[in-house]
Amino acid sequence: MKKSILILLAVVMVAAAIAAGCTGSPSGEATPTQTTTVPAETQTTASAETQTLLIATTTSLYDTGLLDALKAPFEKEYNAKVDIISAGTGTALGYGENGDVDVMMVHDRVREDAFLANGHGIDRRVIAYNYFVIVGPESDPAGIKGMTPEEAFTTIREKGLADPEKVKFVSRGDNSGTHAKEKVIWTTDGFNYTTDITNSGDWYIEAGTGMGATLVIADEKSAYTLSDIGTYLAYKDKITLVPLVDKGDILLNVYSVMRINPDKHPGVNSSLAKDWINYLISPSTQKAIEEFGVAQYGEPLFFPAAGNWEVMGVNQSEVEDPVV
Amino acid sequence: MGYIIDGLMEAIHLIVSLDPDVMEITVLSLVVSLTATCTATAIALPTGAAVKFTDFRGKKVLINLIQTLYSLPTVIVGLLVFLLITRHGPLGFSGILFTPQAMILAQTILILPIMIGLTISALSGVDETITDTIVSLGATRLQFLTSIVREARFAIFAAVVVGFGRAISEVGAAILIGGNIAHRTRVLTTAISLNTSQWEIGTSIALGIILLVIALVVNTGVTLFQQR
Numbered sequence: 001m002k003k004s005i006l007i008l009l010a011v012v013m014v015a016a017a018i019a020a021g022c023t024g025s026p027s028g029e030a031t032p033t034q035t036t037t038v039p040a041e042t043q044t045t046a047s048a049e050t051q052t053l054l055i056a057t058t059t060s061l062y063d064t065g066l067l068d069a070l071k072a073p074f075e076k077e078y079n080a081k082v083d084i085i086s087a088g089t090g091t092a093l094g095y096g097e098n099g100d101v102d103v104m105m106v107h108d109r110v111r112e113d114a115f116l117a118n119g120h121g122i123d124r125r126v127i128a129y130n131y132f133v134i135v136g137p138e139s140d141p142a143g144i145k146g147m148t149p150e151e152a153f154t155t156i157r158e159k160g161l162a163d164p165e166k167v168k169f170v171s172r173g174d175n176s177g178t179h180a181k182e183k184v185i186w187t188t189d190g191f192n193y194t195t196d197i198t199n200s201g202d203w204y205i206e207a208g209t210g211m212g213a214t215l216v217i218a219d220e221k222s223a224y225t226l227s228d229i230g231t232y233l234a235y236k237d238k239i240t241l242v243p244l245v246d247k248g249d250i251l252l253n254v255y256s257v258m259r260i261n262p263d264k265h266p267g268v269n270s271s272l273a274k275d276w277i278n279y280l281i282s283p284s285t286q287k288a289i290e291e292f293g294v295a296q297y298g299e300p301l302f303f304p305a306a307g308n309w310e311v312m313g314v315n316q317s318e319v320e321d322p323v324v
Numbered sequence: 325m326g327y328i329i330d331g332l333m334e335a336i337h338l339i340v341s342l343d344p345d346v347m348e349i350t351v352l353s354l355v356v357s358l359t360a361t362c363t364a365t366a367i368a369l370p371t372g373a374a375v376k377f378t379d380f381r382g383k384k385v386l387i388n389l390i391q392t393l394y395s396l397p398t399v400i401v402g403l404l405v406f407l408l409i410t411r412h413g414p415l416g417f418s419g420i421l422f423t424p425q426a427m428i429l430a431q432t433i434l435i436l437p438i439m440i441g442l443t444i445s446a447l448s449g450v451d452e453t454i455t456d457t458i459v460s461l462g463a464t465r466l467q468f469l470t471s472i473v474r475e476a477r478f479a480i481f482a483a484v485v486v487g488f489g490r491a492i493s494e495v496g497a498a499i500l501i502g503g504n505i506a507h508r509t510r511v512l513t514t515a516i517s518l519n520t521s522q523w524e525i526g527t528s529i530a531l532g533i534i535l536l537v538i539a540l541v542v543n544t545g546v547t548l549f550q551q552r
Contacts, residue, residue, distance in 0.1 A: 084506065267419060
């Protein structure tokens with residue numbers, strides 16, 4: 001009898017402790033779906049009505065500092081708190097599919113199309129674009145400078161297979177948008193990505209991490225890698241890699257925003273998500289995107305989508321039409 | 325080598341100037357891991373006592389299992405909790421993914437086995453003559469337990485510290501469950517990971533020093549307590 005009382009006591013304490021742990025923590029029941037309080041240390045500016053928007057973003061928009069710059073005016077205007085999870089496009093799409101975030105900002109048209117077709121996402125708008133660059137050590141051991149991206153990749157592979165000590169390529173290897181673009185280039189060159197690339201030798205290194213970290217790894221290993229120009233410029237002073245190939249239609253990099261379909265995922269904060277999308281395509285934000293980083297890096301990190309739908313090969317409505 | 329010196333200088337500056345971001349990250353780390361440790365203690369003490377002072381079939385197996393889980397990998401806990409609380413998971417309705425609460429839950433689960441196990445060891449370490457004396461003095465079950473716990477308090481306290489150390493130093497679960505969101509779920513370990521990948525060495529070193537100091541302070545405190 002005493003034994004059972006003891007076990008009962010334990011169970012009660014477990015339950016009490018869990019309850020205490022869940023309610024006694026620093027911020028209130030903070031879900032993306034409802035009005036929340038923010039952690040105590042940032043509470044000075046927030047009122048009780050502050051809503052939270054949870055964004056999953058591709059690392060390039062975060063590592064460059066663009067999203068941090070864009071979110072501040074939005075937070076003020078809409079009395080909102082914008083929380084950002086920086087992950088590759090693949091991870092972001094996964095969170096979106098589970099309805100764990102409200103908004104996704106990604107750059108992989110093919111997978112975005114599938115995501116929209118499956119009904120997980122709605123209201124995609126294109127917000128910005130730039131170009132990928134193939135960067136590598138200044139000595140350019142594979143001699144790719146001035147080549148087309150397609151030629152450069154074939155050459156890196158050839159030289160890498162011949163002498164993996166000298167010629168290496170670091171891949172994101174994380175199913176991100178940049179990784180997807182890299183695969184497209186290999187496939188365009190006629191290679192089977194699995195057999196001809198990933199399993200072909202020591203020259204090909206899969207980092208499995210974000211863009212910034214991949215640049216740092218490539219720099220350490222004196223290797224080539226494919227990067228969006230924005231992240232590269234943001235890291236330029238921290239690494240010694242130089243851009244070697246930056247021209248070619250295949251290097252176009254288009255960033256989109258979309259919200260998670262509330263019909264499919266009832267918990268998401270859909271109205272604030274709508275506001276965020278409309279904020280991003282508004283003329284003033286588009287101008288802010290155009291000007292972002294110019295003073296610091298001497299050139300733009302991103303080009304605004306506004307007025308450039310033909311360059312990007314998308315519909316005008318996808319760039320300009322507000323979400324209603 | 326210059327970058328190490330530069331990083332150190334910057335780190336010292338960040339700490340001395342009480343940089344708001346660094347302070348915020350430190351406070352959140354402490355709050356999350358202390359809450360997790362308190363929760364785990366509240367569970368581990370009675371559970372450990374129940375296992376120690378009751379006899380049942382499979383007790384040895386259970387203790388074995390608990391000891392095996394001492395080295396429960398942090399990312400496995402992260403994965404497990406993620407699968408539970410993702411919106412379409414069994415506990416998805418709670419909507420706590422990417423919040424400090426979820427990190428507390430994950431860290432609590434992470435340190436429970438080692439804290440239960442060490443509690444059992446602590447209670448086993450109490451001299452049998454003492455337990456016999458308490459019983460012979462006609463103590464009730466509750467009096468017996470409180471007396472034993474008081475006898476074993478140093479060892480139990482050590483268990484709590486070990487749990488706290490494991491909680492505050494883990495990165496795997498924190499990044500999967502918290503998402504490393506600035507001003508919300510960014511703790512010392514995930515911030516060091518991010519800052520190093522962004523080549524913000526100074527910030528990384530500063531956060532690393534703070535993490536070490538926390539460990540040092542806690543352990544010194546334990547030593548002083550035990551020497552009393």
